[in-house]
Amino acid sequence: MKCHDFTTSLIWLLIGAGISAWSVAALDIGTLQHPGPGFLPTLCGVLIGGLALVVFAQARRRETGEAGGVFWSERSLPRVVATVLALVAYAFLLERAGFVLTTFLVMLVIFTHVARASWLAGILESSIVTGAFYWVFGHLLKIPLPRGWLGI
Amino acid sequence: MDFLQNLLFGFQVVLHPTNLFLAFVGCVIGTLTGVLPGLGPSAAIALLLPGTFHLTPVGAIIMLAGIYYGAMYGGSTTSVLVNIPGETASVVTCLDGYRMACQGRAGPALAVCAIGSFIAGTLSVVGLMLMAPTLAQVALSFGPPEYTSLMIVGFVILTFLASSSMPKALIMAAFGLFLSTIGLDAVSGESRFTLDIIDLNDGIGLVPVVMGLFGISEVLLNLEQIQGNPEILKGKILHLYPTREDWAKLLPASLRGTIVGFFLGILPGGGAVLSSFVSYAIEKRTSKYPEKFGTGVIEGVAAPESANNAATGGAFVPLLTLGIPANIVMAILLGAFMIHGITPGPMIIQEHPDVFWGLIASMYLGNVMLLILNLPLVGIWVQLLRVPYKILFPLILLFCLTGVYSVSMSRVDILVMIIFGVVGYVSRKTGYEAAPLILALVLGGMFENSLRQSLMMSGGNPSIFFLRPISFAFMLIAIVLLLVPVVLRRKPVPLLVEAR
Amino acid sequence: MRRRFMKAVWLILAVIIVTLTNIDAKAAEEFPNRPIEFVVCYPPGGGADLSARIILPEVEKHIGAPIYITNKAGGEGTVGVSYALNKKPDGYTLFGLHQSSTFVGRVFGQLPYDFNEIYPISNWIDNLNIFAAKPNSPLKMFKDLLEYARQNPGKLKYGVPSKRTSQGIGAELLLSDARLDIVAVPFKGSGPTMTALLGGHVDLASIPYAMAKPHIQAGSVRALVVFGKKRVEELPDVPTAVELGYEEAPLAIAGAGVSAKVPQDRIEKLNRAFEKAMKDPKVLDQLRKAGFDPVYMDQGAFKKHILEGVEKVNRIKDRLKD
Numbered sequence: 001m002k003c004h005d006f007t008t009s010l011i012w013l014l015i016g017a018g019i020s021a022w023s024v025a026a027l028d029i030g031t032l033q034h035p036g037p038g039f040l041p042t043l044c045g046v047l048i049g050g051l052a053l054v055v056f057a058q059a060r061r062r063e064t065g066e067a068g069g070v071f072w073s074e075r076s077l078p079r080v081v082a083t084v085l086a087l088v089a090y091a092f093l094l095e096r097a098g099f100v101l102t103t104f105l106v107m108l109v110i111f112t113h114v115a116r117a118s119w120l121a122g123i124l125e126s127s128i129v130t131g132a133f134y135w136v137f138g139h140l141l142k143i144p145l146p147r148g149w150l151g152i
Numbered sequence: 153m154d155f156l157q158n159l160l161f162g163f164q165v166v167l168h169p170t171n172l173f174l175a176f177v178g179c180v181i182g183t184l185t186g187v188l189p190g191l192g193p194s195a196a197i198a199l200l201l202p203g204t205f206h207l208t209p210v211g212a213i214i215m216l217a218g219i220y221y222g223a224m225y226g227g228s229t230t231s232v233l234v235n236i237p238g239e240t241a242s243v244v245t246c247l248d249g250y251r252m253a254c255q256g257r258a259g260p261a262l263a264v265c266a267i268g269s270f271i272a273g274t275l276s277v278v279g280l281m282l283m284a285p286t287l288a289q290v291a292l293s294f295g296p297p298e299y300t301s302l303m304i305v306g307f308v309i310l311t312f313l314a315s316s317s318m319p320k321a322l323i324m325a326a327f328g329l330f331l332s333t334i335g336l337d338a339v340s341g342e343s344r345f346t347l348d349i350i351d352l353n354d355g356i357g358l359v360p361v362v363m364g365l366f367g368i369s370e371v372l373l374n375l376e377q378i379q380g381n382p383e384i385l386k387g388k389i390l391h392l393y394p395t396r397e398d399w400a401k402l403l404p405a406s407l408r409g410t411i412v413g414f415f416l417g418i419l420p421g422g423g424a425v426l427s428s429f430v431s432y433a434i435e436k437r438t439s440k441y442p443e444k445f446g447t448g449v450i451e452g453v454a455a456p457e458s459a460n461n462a463a464t465g466g467a468f469v470p471l472l473t474l475g476i477p478a479n480i481v482m483a484i485l486l487g488a489f490m491i492h493g494i495t496p497g498p499m500i501i502q503e504h505p506d507v508f509w510g511l512i513a514s515m516y517l518g519n520v521m522l523l524i525l526n527l528p529l530v531g532i533w534v535q536l537l538r539v540p541y542k543i544l545f546p547l548i549l550l551f552c553l554t555g556v557y558s559v560s561m562s563r564v565d566i567l568v569m570i571i572f573g574v575v576g577y578v579s580r581k582t583g584y585e586a587a588p589l590i591l592a593l594v595l596g597g598m599f600e601n602s603l604r605q606s607l608m609m610s611g612g613n614p615s616i617f618f619l620r621p622i623s624f625a626f627m628l629i630a631i632v633l634l635l636v637p638v639v640l641r642r643k644p645v646p647l648l649v650e651a652r
Numbered sequence: 653m654r655r656r657f658m659k660a661v662w663l664i665l666a667v668i669i670v671t672l673t674n675i676d677a678k679a680a681e682e683f684p685n686r687p688i689e690f691v692v693c694y695p696p697g698g699g700a701d702l703s704a705r706i707i708l709p710e711v712e713k714h715i716g717a718p719i720y721i722t723n724k725a726g727g728e729g730t731v732g733v734s735y736a737l738n739k740k741p742d743g744y745t746l747f748g749l750h751q752s753s754t755f756v757g758r759v760f761g762q763l764p765y766d767f768n769e770i771y772p773i774s775n776w777i778d779n780l781n782i783f784a785a786k787p788n789s790p791l792k793m794f795k796d797l798l799e800y801a802r803q804n805p806g807k808l809k810y811g812v813p814s815k816r817t818s819q820g821i822g823a824e825l826l827l828s829d830a831r832l833d834i835v836a837v838p839f840k841g842s843g844p845t846m847t848a849l850l851g852g853h854v855d856l857a858s859i860p861y862a863m864a865k866p867h868i869q870a871g872s873v874r875a876l877v878v879f880g881k882k883r884v885e886e887l888p889d890v891p892t893a894v895e896l897g898y899e900e901a902p903l904a905i906a907g908a909g910v911s912a913k914v915p916q917d918r919i920e921k922l923n924r925a926f927e928k929a930m931k932d933p934k935v936l937d938q939l940r941k942a943g944f945d946p947v948y949m950d951q952g953a954f955k956k957h958i959l960e961g962v963e964k965v966n967r968i969k970d971r972l973k974d
Binding site: 194198201202291292293294295296336338339343348350351353354420470474475476477480483484487490491492493495496497498499500560561562601605608609611 | 695698699701702705706722723724725726727728730731734762764806809814835837838839840843844846847848850851852853854862863865866867869870872941942943
Binding site: 004005007008012015016019022026027028031032033034035036037038040041044045047048051052054055058076079080083084087088090091092094095103107110111114115116117125129133136137140141142143144145146 | 181184185188191195196199200203317319320322323326327329330333337339340342344345368371372375376377542543545546547549550553554557558561563566567570573574577581582583584596600603604607608612613614
């Protein structure tokens with residue numbers, strides 16, 4: 001795990017610098033007596049950057065180098081990416097296609113492509129899941145789930 | 153002995169069959185909303201509120217209150233079973249609860265949650281009944297400077313949160329603090345870091361961040377194992393209920409959690425999340441074996457679960473005595489009171505004794521009901537661990553999606569959750585913990601506001617934090633907490649050990 | 653075998669989607685012939701939500717179609733409005749209107765939509781705001797405040813739930829008219845503002861009367877002046893800003909709007925339904941019981957009111973800025 005410290009500390013250093021730069025550019029920092037809206041964000045950016053340097057220094061002292069531990073495995077990555085993409089699709093479809101249709105389609109993709117179920121099992125599973133969720137959230141808890149192309 | 157008579161009157165109100173039934177319904181719905189990740193009591197209460205228009209005021213309030221404290225019982229279930237908090241107040245429960253489950257002790261962990269919740273729930277009603285008006289005065293003595301100092305104590309506690317690497321934990325905390333500044337600045341009205349997305353004007357929601365960092369990232373990490381089930385599903389289930397030894401540890405921890413939770417619950421904005429973190433920190437600091445925390449210690453489950461339940465009792469204090477809601481749920485309950493023509497405030501006990509005492513009595517009964525309801529459920533929940541992961545994980549994902557959407561009906565919140573799912577996935581793989589980020593996000597908004605309000609009050613003079621007694625006391629506590637490890641030359645023991 | 657099956661599934665899905673979209677597009681002539689969506693721009697359980705939930709069931713009866721509520725909170729009421737305006741302007745999507753999503757947002761250029769795209773249908777509720785003094789304060793009346801604040805500029809502090817709320821606008825308008833220098837301390841919402849006043853952490857507060865009512869009755873805070881021109885019934889001795897010779901603050905609004913692109917005959921139908929509902933004594937009674945102060949404004953009055961709001965807020969814009 002430690003072997004990623006060099007990379008992550010550099011990324012955090014960039015994030016910290018970015019936050020500070022953005023705050024200074026866009027917001028009024030104010031003074032110590034009268035901190036403005038940009039005061040705390042700038043401080044956060046500086047803190048992140050400073051701490052990232054500490055992590056970097058510690059990693060150097062350990063001298064473990066970047067070797068070891070594979071971060072991405074070719075066999076696991078596609079599933080993770082597929083899941084994330086399915087979730088993003090869910091977010092964009094939900095308010096257009098409605099809860100029932102979106103849930104069914106996204107669950108179908110996840111069941112068949114990530115969980116590797118057969119199409120038939122996938123259709124069955126996602127129908128049951130969609131129905132159950134619609135009943136619990138829509139009817140039992142009366143949450144106004146978005147309606148879409150199906151009208152429900 | 154006046155209050156005994158009043159309490160008796162309250163029980164008369166509650167034991168009316170309709171009210172009894174409504175209390176039960178509230179507890180069941182509460183447990184359900186607690187179990188479902190993302191969906192919290194505030195959404196459930198708000199959505200069921202219109203349905204209570206035709207009920208009597210007492211009945212409506214009894215039911216809605218039942219949802220609130222019932223949710224705290226259910227919130228820990230998913231924390232223990234799948235390492236995903238059902239409520240934001242159950243984040244801490246994941247740390248030791250999930251570890252217990254991995255050791256085959258999911259049953260005792262869940263039972264401890266239920267029992268701890270019962271103890272805390274009941275005791276906090278006693279506190280509410282006996283001391284409400286006095287406590288309201290305590291709450292009022294907290295102005296912006298006091299909040300600022302209290303938050304500083306919170307930040308000091310946060311520095312104990314590091315498990316493997318202190319700088320890494322602090323990076324996450326600083327990032328959480330930055331996240332808390334996103335949105336419209338309450339003092340100046342300026343929008344910050346919103347990228348012109350209007351949904352972000354109200355800030356980044358706590359629920360989507362928690363669901364992403366814990367829920368989604370957990371699933372993504374588990375998906376990497378190509379074959380078979382994650383660790384939790386491999387363990388055997390040893391026994392369902394706590395042993396005698398467990399009880400001996402559970403009771404004192406639960407009592408300490410109750411006290412912390414109740415007092416933090418009284419403070420507007422303090423609430424359940426903060427109290428669960430604080431009580432966990434106290435348990436670890438006072439423990440004889442702090443190094444074991446995070447590996448499945450029963451105190452680490454009992455204390456925060458008791459604290460978040462006690463906080464619900466405490467939160468009723470400012471609502472009932474001052475008419476001021478301490479959190480969002482209380483704000484909705486205030487609406488419920490108003491719609492039934494009752495104005496909570498200093499006069500409520502005289503003007504509507506049936507509502508006040510009925511509510512108190514219903515909370516005693518409700519806690520008993522919840523215990524009876526939740527203990528047998530332990531057996532059922534544990535069976536959930538037998539469901540194959542390839543069926544379970546799509547369900548978890550969908551629970552997170554629906555739960556988050558139901559809180560604010562916002563697509564942006566779903567996207568925020570997904571982004572933090574990926575952030576959590578990457579950061580946990582590289583050894584950065586999520587818990588400090590959550591605590592900093594909770595503390596951040598209040599800290600910044602109260603700091604700036606205090607300085608406005610004093611005209612920019614920071615001595616305001618040291619000249620007011622309560623604020624001074626907190627500052628002292630913060631300094632002592634910071635200095636103790638330095639003086640004793642003892643390395644602070646890491647407070648949180650992540651499940652991974 | 654499997655590939656063919658997959659193809660079949662996709663084909664079926666495509667057909668379903670296409671047909672359904674068509675059904676939607678064909679939605680027909682007589683208005684309304686399907687459920688109407690009402691977008692409440694604040695979270696469930698708040699004042700905006702509750703008042704809508706009281707009024708809409710009655711509107712439902714008069715319009716002859718079910719109305720369902722969607723809560724789209726955020727951006728001080730603007731998220732919900734832009735969500736509704738992005739839908740087809742066919743009259744099936746209504747939304748709640750508030751000062752921040754209309755005149756206040758307009759003045760500060762914070763509206764993510766065109767101000768003129770909103771067609772205000774009716775206003776429902778007025779919000780009485782007061783300036784109150786902390787318990788055991790030596791300031792008994794507005795006159796005391798004038799005197800004390802003039803002698804001690806910058807010494808008094810008043811709490812306010814964000815400056816751009818109706819409370820903030822009312823207070824700033826009054827203070828600028830009366831040339832008083834009182835420091836504003838903004839809190840997050842009226843609850844924390846009230847707490848700060850009760851705890852004596854600020855000397856004064858600009859708060860909704862409904863919030864302060866129980867404490868005024870219990871004698872723990874004192875109302876000094878009511879913003880606007882209408883006195884509070886229960887407080888016959890407390891003068892209004894207008895009576896004291898100051899300008900009337902723009903009212904807090906809570907009403908309904910629709911896209912201005914909706915055909916006029918449909919807007920008319922909506923108008924009539926809202927008017928009937930808002931004149932129903934049962935609805936008014938329920939609103940009062942819930943602590944609201946119902947005022948009905950039809951489209952003309954409502955529009956005029958919003959435009960006046962723009963003009964007034966423009967005048968004190970700079971004071972509301974920091």
